[in-house]
Structures are given as C-alpha cells and as structure tokens.
Amino acid sequence: MSSTLILILVVVGAYLAAHVAFGWLARRFDVISGAEYVLLGILLGPEVSGLISSSVVGSFAPILTLALGWIGAVVGAQFYLPVVSRIPLIDFRVAFIEATLTLALVSAAMTGVFMWLFGLSAAQAVFPSVAMGAVATVSAPSGIALTVRRLGRRVSVARQLEVATAIDALAAITAFGLLLAIGHAAPETAVRAPTPTEWAVIGIAIGIVGGALFHLFLGGEQEVDRLFIGLSGAIILASGAAAYLRLSPLFPAMLIGFILINTSANRDAIKEVLGRVERPLYFVLLIFAGAAWQWGGMIWTVPVVLFLVARVLAKIAGGGIAAALTQSTSRLGLGWGRALFGQGALAIAIGLNYQIVGDLPFAGVVFTASIVSVLLTDFTSARWAHSVLGPWLRRRGRTARPEAGAEQAEPEREGPGRASAVQTGPGREGPTRTGAAPREGEA
Amino acid sequence: MRRLLILALLFGGMSLILPLGVSGQGGQALLTFGFLILAAYTVGELATAVRLPKIVGYLVAGLVFGPSVLGTVTYEASVRLDAVSQLAIALIAFLAGAELQWSEVKERGTTLLKIMSTELLFGFVALTLFLYALHGFIPPLQGAGTATAIAFALLFASVAIVHSPAVTMALLNETGAQGPVARTTLGVVLLADVAVVLLFSAVLAIAQSFAPATDAAATRSVGAVVWEITGAILIGGAIGVGVAAYLRFVGRELMLFAVLVAFFGIEIARLTHVELLLMLLVAGFVTESLSEHGQQLRHAMERSAAPVFVVFFALSGAKIEVGTIAPLLPLVVPIAAVRAGAIWVGVRVGSRWAGTDGPERRYVWMGLVSQAGVAIGLATILADAYGEMGNYMRALLLSLIAVNETVGPVLFRHALDASGEVASRPAPAHGEVVAGH
Numbered sequence: 104m105s106s107t108l109i110l111i112l113v114v115v116g117a118y119l120a121a122h123v124a125f126g127w128l129a130r131r132f133d134v135i136s137g138a139e140y141v142l143l144g145i146l147l148g149p150e151v152s153g154l155i156s157s158s159v160v161g162s163f164a165p166i167l168t169l170a171l172g173w174i175g176a177v178v179g180a181q182f183y184l185p186v187v188s189r190i191p192l193i194d195f196r197v198a199f200i201e202a203t204l205t206l207a208l209v210s211a212a213m214t215g216v217f218m219w220l221f222g223l224s225a226a227q228a229v230f231p232s233v234a235m236g237a238v239a240t241v242s243a244p245s246g247i248a249l250t251v252r253r254l255g256r257r258v259s260v261a262r263q264l265e266v267a268t269a270i271d272a273l274a275a276i277t278a279f280g281l282l283l284a285i286g287h288a289a290p291e292t293a294v295r296a297p298t299p300t301e302w303a304v305i306g307i308a309i310g311i312v313g314g315a316l317f318h319l320f321l322g323g324e325q326e327v328d329r330l331f332i333g334l335s336g337a338i339i340l341a342s343g344a345a346a347y348l349r350l351s352p353l354f355p356a357m358l359i360g361f362i363l364i365n366t367s368a369n370r371d372a373i374k375e376v377l378g379r380v381e382r383p384l385y386f387v388l389l390i391f392a393g394a395a396w397q398w399g400g401m402i403w404t405v406p407v408v409l410f411l412v413a414r415v416l417a418k419i420a421g422g423g424i425a426a427a428l429t430q431s432t433s434r435l436g437l438g439w440g441r442a443l444f445g446q447g448a449l450a451i452a453i454g455l456n457y458q459i460v461g462d463l464p465f466a467g468v469v470f471t472a473s474i475v476s477v478l479l480t481d482f483t484s485a486r487w488a489h490s491v492l493g494p495w496l497r498r499r500g501r502t503a504r505p506e507a508g509a510e511q512a513e514p515e516r517e518g519p520g521r522a523s524a525v526q527t528g529p530g531r532e533g534p535t536r537t538g539a540a541p542r543e544g545e546a
Numbered sequence: 547m548r549r550l551l552i553l554a555l556l557f558g559g560m561s562l563i564l565p566l567g568v569s570g571q572g573g574q575a576l577l578t579f580g581f582l583i584l585a586a587y588t589v590g591e592l593a594t595a596v597r598l599p600k601i602v603g604y605l606v607a608g609l610v611f612g613p614s615v616l617g618t619v620t621y622e623a624s625v626r627l628d629a630v631s632q633l634a635i636a637l638i639a640f641l642a643g644a645e646l647q648w649s650e651v652k653e654r655g656t657t658l659l660k661i662m663s664t665e666l667l668f669g670f671v672a673l674t675l676f677l678y679a680l681h682g683f684i685p686p687l688q689g690a691g692t693a694t695a696i697a698f699a700l701l702f703a704s705v706a707i708v709h710s711p712a713v714t715m716a717l718l719n720e721t722g723a724q725g726p727v728a729r730t731t732l733g734v735v736l737l738a739d740v741a742v743v744l745l746f747s748a749v750l751a752i753a754q755s756f757a758p759a760t761d762a763a764a765t766r767s768v769g770a771v772v773w774e775i776t777g778a779i780l781i782g783g784a785i786g787v788g789v790a791a792y793l794r795f796v797g798r799e800l801m802l803f804a805v806l807v808a809f810f811g812i813e814i815a816r817l818t819h820v821e822l823l824l825m826l827l828v829a830g831f832v833t834e835s836l837s838e839h840g841q842q843l844r845h846a847m848e849r850s851a852a853p854v855f856v857v858f859f860a861l862s863g864a865k866i867e868v869g870t871i872a873p874l875l876p877l878v879v880p881i882a883a884v885r886a887g888a889i890w891v892g893v894r895v896g897s898r899w900a901g902t903d904g905p906e907r908r909y910v911w912m913g914l915v916s917q918a919g920v921a922i923g924l925a926t927i928l929a930d931a932y933g934e935m936g937n938y939m940r941a942l943l944l945s946l947i948a949v950n951e952t953v954g955p956v957l958f959r960h961a962l963d964a965s966g967e968v969a970s971r972p973a974p975a976h977g978e979v980v981a982g983h
Contacts, residue, residue: 165576340580346573383802
C-alpha cells in the first residue's frame with residue numbers, strides 16, 4: 104500500500120479517534136483541544152511508527168507553508184482598528200511591555216545557554232535564541248476564553264489577558280519575520296544580494312502588495328465565494344513568495360490580514376472565510392508538525408528544559424514588571440502572567456517555520472522547544488488562566504455559576520487567533536462577537 | 547483597467563521575485579499556484595467582458611504566462627503542480643456524479659445512450675476515414691504500408707472522439723444551466739467517457755494485430771480493460787457508501803474531508819488500476835443517492851475546489867506548446883472541422899433515433915466539441931506504445947485538443963445561451979466557485 108494512502112487512512116482514523124477521545128477529556132478536565140494532533144503526528148512520524156516518512160512530510164511542505172500564511176492572516180485580522188481604539192490604552196501598554204520583556208528575557212537567556220552549552224559566540228547564538236524568544240512570547244488565547252466562558256462573567260483581567268495574547272502574537276510574528284530577514288543568506292541567483300533591511304522591506308512589500316491585490320481583485324464585489332478565491336489567492340501568493348525567498352510567510356500574511364480587515368467592506372465575510380479554511384489547515388499543520396519532529400539526542404534536553412524555565416520566569420516577570428511600570432498592580436496583580444503560560448498553534452508554526460526554512464542553526468532545538476512547550480502547556484492552559492481569573496471573581500464575591508450548558512459545550516479548540524479582545528466577527532467568543540470588549544461586570 | 551492593473555502588478559511582482567529566490571523549492575509551487583489563481587481568474591473576467599466563457603480566459607492566461615510565451619510559470623513549476631490537476635479531475639468527477647440523479651438516469655438513460663452511441667460512431671468513422679485519406683501528408687506515415695496507415699487512423703480516431711467532462715462541468719457551474727441541453731450534454735459526456743475507454747482499448751488491441759506496438763508493455767490486455775471499468779464501478783460504489791456513512795455518523799470538517807476523499811480516490815485508482823474519473827463519478831452518484839447530507843459535502847467540495855479548478859485550466863493552457871502546435875495547424879484545423887461536423891451529424895441522427903425533437907437536437911453537439919485531460923492521457927499511452935509514430939500522433943492529438951479546448955467552451959456557452967438555459971435559473975452561490983461572475 105502506498106504511503107500516501109496509508110497517510111490518508113491513518114490521518115482520518117486518528118483524527119476521528121483523537122476528536123472523540125479529546126472531546127471527552129476537554130469537557131471533563133478543561134483540557135484544550137489541539138495538542139493531541141501534535142502527539143498524533145509524532146506517533147505517526149519517522150521518530151515513532153514511521154507511518155509518515157520524512158519524504159512524505161517534505162512533499163507536504165507547500166501545504167504547511169500555506170498553513171503558516173493562513174495562520175498569519177488570521178492573527179493580522181484580529182486587529183480591527185475601530186475596535187482596537189475602543190480598548191483602553193493601558194491594556195496595550197501592559198501587553199506591549201509584557202511581550203517585549205518576554206521576548207528580550209528569553210532571547211537573552213537562551214543566548215547565554217547556547218554560548219555556554221555549545222561554545223558559540225554571541226553573534227552565532229543570537230539567531231536561534233531570538234527565534235526561541237519569539238516562540239516563548241506566544242500565548243494561547245483559547246485557555247483564557249474557555250475559563251472566561253466557564254466562569255460566566257468578565258473582569259478587567261480577562262480583557263487584559265485577551266489583549267495580551269493578541270499583542271504577544273503580533274510581537275512574536277514581527278520579531279520572527281525580521282529575524283529571518285536580517286539573517287537571510289544571499290541567494291546565489293541574485294545579481295546583487297539585498298541587504299537585511301531590503302529583505303525586511305521585501306517582506307513588508309509582499310504583505311502590502313498582497314493586500315492591495317486583493318482589493319483590486321475584489322473591486323466592489325460582495326459575493327462570498329469570489330471573496331474566497333481572492334483571499335486564498337492573495338494569501339497563497341504571499342506565503343509562496345515569502346517561502347520562495349526564504350522569508351517567513353507568517354509576517355507578510357499577517358500584514359495582509361491586518362490590511363484586509365481594516366480596509367474592506369466585507370469584514371465579516373473575510374473573517375468567515377479565514378475561519379472556514381483555518382480549521383482544516385490547522386489540523387494539517389499540527390499533525391505534520393508532529394510528524395516533522397525528530398529527536399536530536401540528549402544534548403537537546405538542556406536547552407529545551409532551560410527554555411521552558413526561562414519562558415515561565417519571563418512570563419511571570421514580564422507580566423509583573425509590566426503591571427508595576429503601568430501602575431496596574433491593583434487591577435492585575437503581579438502574577439497575572441501565569442495565565443499566559445498556554446501555548447498553541449502559533450508557537451508551533453514559528454518553530455516549524457524556523458525548521459523548514461533550512462540551514463538555520465539549531466533548527467531542531469528551536470522546533471523541539473516549541474513542540475514540548477505546547478505539549479506541556481496546552482493541557483493546562485485553562486487551569487493557569489483559572490488560577491488568575493478565579494480569585495478576582497471570588498474576591499468580588501460575585502463569582503457566577505458556570506453558564507447553563509457550559510459543561511456540555513463544545514471544547515475550546517486551540518487556534519492562533521481565538522477569542523482575542525481585539526478581534527471581531529462571527530464564531531468568536533464573548534466580547535469579540537460584537538467587536539467591543541465590554542466593561543467589567545457587563546457580562 | 548482595474549483588471550489590467552492587477553495583471554501588471556502580478557507580472558511585475560513575479561518578475562521581481564523570481565530572480566531572488568531558489569527554484570525547486572515548495573515555495574515556488576505555492577507562489578505559482580497563487581499567481582495563477584489571481585492571474586487566471588482576472589483573465590477569465592476579461593474573457594466574460596467579450597462574452598467568452600471564463601475557462602477560455604483561464605486557458606489563455608496559462609498559455610500567455612506559461613513557458614511558451616512569457617515564462618512566468620516555468621515548466622518545472624507547472625510539473626510540480628500536477629497534483630493540483632489530478633485533484634481537480636477527481637473533484638470534477640465526484641461533483642459530476644453527484645449531479646446525476648437516479649430518476650434522471652431511469653428516465654433519460656436510453657435517450658442518452660442513443661445520442662452518445664451515434665455521435666461516437668459517426669465521429670470515429672469520419673475521423674478514421676479522414677486520417678487515412680490524409681496519411682500522405684503525415685510525415686511518419688509517408689512511405690508506410692496500408693496496414694500502418696489504417697492502424698494510425700483507427701488509433702487517432704479512438705482518442706480524438708473523446709469529450710471533456712471537466713469543461714462541461716465548469717461551464718454548467720458557470721452558467722447555472724439546468725435545462726435539457728445542459729443535462730443531455732452532461733449525460734452524454736459522462737457516458738462517452740466510459741465508452742471511449744472501452745473503445746480505445748479494443749482498437750488498440752485490434753491495431754496491434756496488424757501493426758505491432760514498439761513497446762507492447764505499454765498496451766493493455768482485455769482483462770485489464772474490463773477490470774478498469776468494472777473495478778471502477780465497484781470501488782467507486784464502496785467509496786460512495788463510505789462517504790455517505792461518514793456524512794451520517796460524523797459529518798464534521800467537510801472541507802478537509804472533501805479534499806481527502808479526492809486524494810483517496812486518486813491513490814486508490816492508481817493502486818488498483820481502475821478508471822479514476824468513472825470511479826469517483828460512481829462514488830459521487832452513490833453518495834448523493836444514499837445520503838441526505840450529500841449536498842453539504844458537494845458544497846464543501848465546490849468551495850475547496852474553486853481555486854483548484856481555476857489553476858487546473860490555467861495549467862492546461864500553460865502546457866500548450868505553441869512551438870509544437872503551430873506547424874501542425876494546417877493538419878489540425880481540417881481534422882477539428884471534420885470532428886465537429888461528425889458530432890453534429892451524430893447528435894442529429896441520435897436525437898431522431900431517440901425521438902427527441904427539442905433543443906437538444908440543435909445544440910447538444912456544441913457541448914461535445916471540448917476536449918481536455920482524458921484525451922491527453924490516452925494520447926500518452928499511444929506515444930508510449932508506438933515510438934516515433936506514437937509521438938507524432940501525440941503531438942497531433944495535443945494540437946487538436948488545444949484547438950478544441952479553446953473553441954469548445956465558446957461553442958457550448960453559445961449553445962446554452964441560444965437554448966435559453968443560462969437564464970433559466972440564477973447560478974447557485976456555490977456554483978460561482980468554479981467560474982462564477
């Protein structure tokens with residue numbers, strides 16, 4: 104039997120099994136659905152069963168690249184400026200400080216680790232370290248959304264957490280996109296190799312031209328299926344162009360998402376189309392990310408473990424410092440960063456992107472760190488969020504019972520842009536459905 | 547103006563990007579895919595502005611941006627996207643099968659069989675005679691014996707009579723036509739697809755008896771042909787049952803499932819050596835017949851197929867080799883004319899035999915002129931089997947296909963317009979995905 108056929112059968116069968124099993128676990132134990140597909144990929148991949156060989160994984164590279172681009176577009180589409188402008192500025196200040204500190208602290212720590220462990224110079228170590236910093240910055244919004252839904256009411260901290268996850272994604276993708284531009288190897292075919300600044304500009308230009316093309320293509324058309332072709336064409340083109348140039352598809356696609364959501368009259372339709380395709384690509388990405396993972400030996404254990412420790416410390420410290428610097432400790436407390444421990448598809452996407460570019464230093468370590476981090480935190484992210492949000496509600500003595508039917512609700516599914524305070528459109532949780540984050544207690 | 551600006555931006559962007567990257571990566575295939583979606587769709591819109599079907603625009607876009615003219619889409623990139631073409635064929639077959647309804651098959655089956663058999667017969671005979679008459683002008687046959695010339699004519703005719711389910715489905719989706727001309731054309735095209743596989747295999751076996759193939763391994767035994775058809779029906783039925791079961795008991799992630807069904811079908815057909823188109827056609831038919839939710843899957847399939855279909859036709863255009871076709875046009879144009887004339891006569895005779903006196907009699911022949919993927923596959927078998935003569939036959943057939951691929955959709959669109967079926971109901975929203983306005 105051919106490997107492709109086995110792959111299709113196994114993926115369908117395993118998807119169904121994982122869907123049923125983890126659906127139950129998610130409802131019973133507040134586990135976020137998503138990491139099981141990574142596990143599934145690992146089990147199917149060359150590292151364990153070998154059902155999906157390395158060559159099969161390689162043949163799916165274009166689809167994985169498309170998935171990366173689509174995720175980037177979903178992240179960019181969260182930032183609808185009229186909604187963003189209604190959110191208190193302080194939330195953004197806190198979120199930006201937290202994201203920047205996490206990125207900086209983890210990058211610095213990992214630079215030290217690489218220098219110490221592998222005897223690298225600072226210049227050599229900084230590249231994988233910043234990539235790991237970008238991975239560390241990402242926080243999954245789904246655990247927070249699940250907790251907010253279960254608790255049945257909203258507090259200021261919840262809105263802050265939702266803003267923080269969106270800004271974390273923005274910061275991580277931007278940092279990672281710039282990293283690949285700066286560290287770009289000169290192509291042999293070019294007449295003159297572009298400078299790092301020019302590569303960065305090229306990455307931005309791909310996103311802007313992609314957005315402009317979409318508008319030109321669509322004209323005044325409102326029809327959803329035509330929009331689907333235009334949107335998929337723009338994202339595929341931008342993702343392909345970025346991958347062809349060895350840049351990150353996440354960054355230009357994020358720009359496309361941002362441009363489209365802010366300049367198109369079809370905002371809701373765009374969100375619908377993005378969401379419609381996001382899920383299948385998301386499953387494919389997670390399964391193949393798991394299958395693409397390969398263990399490089401015990402030597403990887405140390406940087407990966409130290410990365411996990413550094414990330415936890417950076418999230419707590421970053422959150423605490425951000426609250427202190429903005430005089431928000433009474434509103435948020437010092438330990439609110441715990442709720443940002445959860446990591447999801449975007450973290451894996453960055454790790455995978457680093458891996459599939461090829462020839463980048465310590466790609467396996469970076470990718471492994473992202474996989475392990477997601478596996479460890481995805482299952483517990485809702486509990487971490489609860490540990491931050493629960494006491495605030497109890498302190499006010501107004502903790503509501505879980506909403507009717509919440510226990511039986513469809514498990515929250517991991518995704519790059521789930522349930523952010525700054526997003527709008529159909530299919531999102533709570534405040535995002537209407538676009539505006541409600542004031543505390545409104546719910 | 548807006549559309550020209552899009553094309554200029556796309557072409558300019560590609561010209562800037564291509565020298566900066568490394569060819570041969572997956573990124574190039576994706577880049578080409580995205581470029582073709584936007585460029586071909588835009589040219590398709592330009593085509594509608596001059597009252598041509600969109601798929602003609604897609605083909606022209608592929609031809610213009612392909613290796614033969616501008617070279618924006620390289621040969622390597624188009625080869626890397628072959629999986630997209632296969633996926634498109636699989637989706638088209640499933641959707642075509644899902645379009646068929648049991649009641650219609652019972653009601654109109656005999657009529658369809660009569661029209662199909664006469665038009666195939668007329669086409670086959672006319673083309674065989676014409677090719678034989680022309681053999682003095684065909685370089686590999688100059689100086690060859692009568693037996694070789696007859697074999698060439700028979701084999702050529704057995705491939706040249708093939709129609710195009712892909713173009714038919716695309717046009718029907720574009721126009722939303724559902725009237726008798728549309729339904730009869732679709733039925734005849736689908737039936738003919740099965741009949742032609744049988745006919746081609748029989749002709750190949752007969753031709754070998756007096757003009758042995760240079761590579762006998764490339765030909766097929768009778769048993770293999772029988773299996774190709776019966777196996778396709780059996781396996782297609784089983785797939786249809788499985789899909790219906792999934793829809794009944796799971797019914798989730800239909801978009802992903804639709805693509806997986808198509809890939810699964812491609813792989814199964816390859817492994818079991820059955821006819822892909824027929825297999826998935828049966829699968830679509832069985833699914834639609836057994837499941838109440840078949841329509842949901844069809845819509846999911848149509849949505850996920852939208853960009854795939856655009857690129858499929860654009861790639862078909864990109865594979866037209868202008869340099870090869872141009873010198874053959876003096877031969878190909880008369881052959882195309884004879885073929886079209888034979889189809890016209892065949893449909894009229896068949897309609898009279900079936901007692902049909904409606905618009906089908908006047909217009910269905912226009913829907914049968916198009917040719918595409920199936921014919922290309924059969925031409926490749928001939929090239930493999932008959933060496934130099936086979937290669938020439940392939941070049942001639944590809945040229946003929948290129949002509950019919952371009953003229954056929956225009957004629958079919960005209961037929962649907964003239965029979966008033968385009969306006970019979972608005973195109974469904976999901977129908978727009980293939981080539982909608």
